[in-house]
Amino acid sequence: VGRLILVLGDQLSDDLSALREGDPTTDTVVMAEVQAETDYVLHHPKKIAFLFAAMRKHAARLRQAGWTVRYTTLDDPENSQSIPGELLRAAEATGAAEVLATEPGEFRLISALEDAPLPVHMFPDDRFLCSHAEFEAWAEGRKELRMEWFYREMRRKTGLMMEDDKPAGGKWNYDHDNRKPPKDGLDAPGPMRFTPDETVEEVLDLVRARFGNRYGRLNDFWFATEPGQARRALSHFVKRSLPLYGDYQDAMVAGEPFMFHAMLSPYINAGLLGWREVCKAVEDAWKAGEVPINAAEGFIRQIIGWREFIRGVYFLEGPDYTARNVLGHDRDLPExxxxxxxxxxxxxxxxxxxxxxxxxxxxxxxxxxxxxxxxxxxxxxxxxxxxxxxxxxxxxxxxxxxxxxxxxxxxxxxxxxxxxxxxxxxxxxxxxxxxxxxxxxxxxxxxxxxxxxxxxxxxxxxxxxxxxxxxxxxxxxxxxxxxxxxxxxxxxxxxxxxxxxxxxxxxx
Ligand code: FAD
Ligand code: DLZ
Ligand code: SF4
The missing domain is CATH 1.10.579.10 (DNA Cyclobutane Dipyrimidine Photolyase, subunit A, domain 3)
Incomplete structure (x- = not known):
């Protein structure tokens, strides 16, 4: 009897630890659109539409690659509407007695899997540069955790923008150059937009019917929902926005929500793009003389510095982190x-x-x-x-x-x-x-x-x-x-x- 392999909505990477452990000839991939995930907080409908469309396309890709995929849509009448519930139903249908999973990005779901009614083997999410153990070792004995020191380690580890063991250009950080106020006539190209295809339209209909009344506008959906599109969005960013990304990183202009930013975080976090290819594209553009050093360094710092540091803190600090309130603030969020x-x-x-x-x-x-x-x-x-x-x-x-x-x-x-x-x-x-x-x-x-x-x-x-x-x-x-x-x-x-x-x- 085969096993089940859980793939969550933000685990849409081809190279996922749980898939690597699995066997396409005997195991079944389980993917599910469930209310427990759409409603643990009431997510913006565009976020739900993005994830569902990307999940459906990922399931199709896995099938093409030879996997058996059991995919539950949100409106399936049999849907138990939770991840453990869908694992249990899949176990009953296939006879599988165990689950392979990549560690989820949230303590809530990690506990739910640990408490699931069948054994779940969790593998590290190695789509990140820094493992939990490595971050713990770095943090151990430090009085303060400062991103800048962590970042330098990650530069050394990856060799990104390094010349031997020295940072390219002689400085680790060019943030000083990245604080220009906006000037008149700045023409920000904005992110690449994609016309919804059939899969996206189907998901938009579902999301409109189910979540159309909640906070957030669903109309004009243009996100990338597959890796090929996300890669095009990356190239577009590197070519069009990255040259001025550093200079205007902190600038804000009415009616220009994106400025020279990448709008790649939804794609990276869901697994459509990996940190490596994103950083490599940026480093290559800098090597080719297409973008200045402050732009390339500034962007790479966000990915291998801030993003990894932030994740390290979440897993280091533990499940009570979200309840912290050292300043004793208790005012309600204004309407x-x-x-x-x-x-x-x-x-x-x-x-x-x-x-x-x-x-x-x-x-x-x-x-x-x-x-x-x-x-x-x-x-x-x-x-x-x-x-x-x-x-x-x-x-x-x-x-x-x-x-x-x-x-x-x-x-x-x-x-x-x-x-x-x-x-x-x-x-x-x-x-x-x-x-x-x-x-x-x-x-x-x-x-x-x-x-x-x-x-x-x-x-x-x-x-x-x-x-x-x-x-x-x-x-x-x-x-x-x-x-x-x-x-x-x-x-x-x-x-x-x-x-x-x-x-x-x-x-x-
Ligand atoms: P760019 O500036 O064009 O690109 C930089 C890339 O680096 C991003 O795509 C992102 O992957 C990464 N990055 C940059 N800063 C951070 C950071 N501080 N933490 C993690 N990754 C970073 N980012 C999220 O991905 N999810 C969140 O829920 C989130 N919440 C935030 C809440 C607050 C209050 C603040 C101050 C920041 C938050 N960020 C979050 C970080 C950052 O604002 C977003 O990553 C960024 O705005 C994404 O847009 P972009 O791709 O256009 O960014
Ligand atoms: C955010 C989200 C939403 C809205 N819906 C689903 C879903 O239906 N099925 C699923 O597998 N994942 C979804 N996700 C992503 C999960 O909430 C995410 O995996 C956890 O929060 C851990 O990061
Ligand atoms: Fe400017 Fe008005 Fe915002 Fe104050 S509240 S910073 S005046 S836009």
């Missing part, structure tokens, strides 16, 4: 995160992009939606739920350390050495949002004062005990303390006013 209905132009823009595309780029996530949530003291669990739902690239292993750690500082500094907070000036410098805003970024007190300005000081003031001795924040406390007492009082009162409006559900 405008779901509707975009706010007078703050920056938030309106980033929330609308998110609703429309299931995408926002890094600085929008970090310095607009994340920054506001942190300044306003929103419950980390609620903002974590929001990020996990709304982005097509969100799985807990990558979303949680970015949100709980990097963005909300709820882990007390595991991911970042200081909270990412800023007043409106940062947004004003890096975007054109403030031009269209009901508030004034120049005003620091009063009714028209930009809420980021008020809440920035409010945050620092209410968390003084924790942060004033942080050397990277001491300067800000000195600035605050030098302000006249009356002015400080007015700023705090203004911050209180905004927070009271949020609590009362009034428009901000």
């Amino acid at each position: 405008f995160y779901w509707t975009g209905e706010t007078d703050m132009a920056c938030l309106r823009e980033c929330v609308r992009t998110t609703m429309d595309e299931a995408y926002a780029h890094h600085i929008q996530r970090l310095m607009v939606t994340g920054n506001f949530s942190l300044l306003a003291g929103i419950s980390p669990a609620q903002i974590h739920d929001w990020y996990l739902r709304v982005y097509a690239d969100a799985y807990e292993w990558v979303e949680a350390p970015n949100v709980i750690g990097m963005s909300q500082f709820a882990d007390g500094g595991v991911v970042g050495s200081k909270p990412y907070v800023s007043g409106g000036n940062y947004i004003a410098r890096m975007s054109d949002y403030c031009k269209g805003c009901a508030y004034s970024v120049k005003e620091k007190v009063g009714d028209r004062a930009c809420p980021f300005n008020l809440l920035y000081w409010h945050f620092l003031d209410r968390h003084r005990a924790r942060f004033q001795s942080n050397p990277r924040m001491a300067q800000m406390y000195r600035t605050w303390d030098r302000m006249e007492a009356d002015r400080r009082g007015a700023v705090i009162a203004g911050g209180d006013r905004i927070l009271a409006r949020l609590d009362a559900g009034e428009r901000v």
Whole structure:
């Protein structure tokens, strides 16, 4: 009797550890669209459509490669609507008594498999550069985990952009060159778009019928849903956007959600692209003199540095990580995160992009939606739920350390050495949002004062005990303390006013 091989929606890689362990002549691959996965958080319909279409095409590819695949669609009346349930049904149908699986990217599903009513052998997800053991060994005995040191190890390990044992160009990191504000007339090409084929149309009909009423816009679906398309999207990015990726990495322009970003994270995270081929394409373009070093290094750092570091933190810190809340923040997530209905132009823009595309780029996530949530003291669990739902690239292993750690500082500094907070000036410098805003970024007190300005000081003031001795924040406390007492009082009162409006559900 053969065994079952589980392939999850974000495990759509040809080279998957569980498949490598299996035997196509006797084993059965199990893939299932199930409500337990569409609803553990209420994912954006574009994310569900993307995954279902990519899963269906992957099943077809596996069949072509000689595997027997048992695929359950969401609307199959026999569907038990959970992964363990579908494994059990498959076991009953085939007589299989055990399951081979690649470790899922979420503790919730790892536990569900461990508790499944039949034995599941879990193999490491080796589609990553750094294994759990390697990350643990790197972290062992370090007082602080800093991405930059980890990244240098990964550069050495991969040899990417290395000249012998030295970083190409003499520097490890060219981030200093990657902070240009947007200028007029920038023409961002945007990601490559794909017209839905028959499989995608079928999935869109299903998703529209089942999830059409939930948050997020399904219309105008253009994502890649198979590896060949994802590779074309990668080439398009390298050719068209990468040359200016570094320069404008932090820039934000109204109506330009993608800027020079890759929009490859949904494809990489689901397994349609591997880190190696993505980095290789970028390194090759740099070697060929097609892109500057700050762009290539900046991009490769995100993949072999940040992405791997973030995953290492998730598995190192364990299942209680998502419940952390060292700052004791407990305010409810404002309604405008779901509707975009706010007078703050920056938030309106980033929330609308998110609703429309299931995408926002890094600085929008970090310095607009994340920054506001942190300044306003929103419950980390609620903002974590929001990020996990709304982005097509969100799985807990990558979303949680970015949100709980990097963005909300709820882990007390595991991911970042200081909270990412800023007043409106940062947004004003890096975007054109403030031009269209009901508030004034120049005003620091009063009714028209930009809420980021008020809440920035409010945050620092209410968390003084924790942060004033942080050397990277001491300067800000000195600035605050030098302000006249009356002015400080007015700023705090203004911050209180905004927070009271949020609590009362009034428009901000
Ligand atoms: P680009 O900037 O064009 O490409 C860089 C690539 O590097 C991405 O495709 C991604 O694979 C990787 N990358 C860059 N930064 C990170 C990072 N911090 N962590 C992991 N990978 C990174 N990324 C996710 O993949 N899933 C998430 O759920 C997610 N949630 C986030 C939440 C917050 C609050 C923040 C601040 C960041 C989050 N990120 C997340 C990281 C980052 O914002 C996205 O990876 C990026 O916006 C994806 O778009 P892109 O492909 O156009 O990015
Ligand atoms: C995110 C997701 C969704 C929406 N649906 C499915 C599904 O129906 N079947 C499936 O196998 N996987 C799905 N996924 C991806 C899983 O939730 C993901 O594998 C875990 O969160 C671990 O990363
Ligand atoms: Fe955002 Fe403040 Fe600028 Fe308005 S003024 S867009 S709230 S930063």
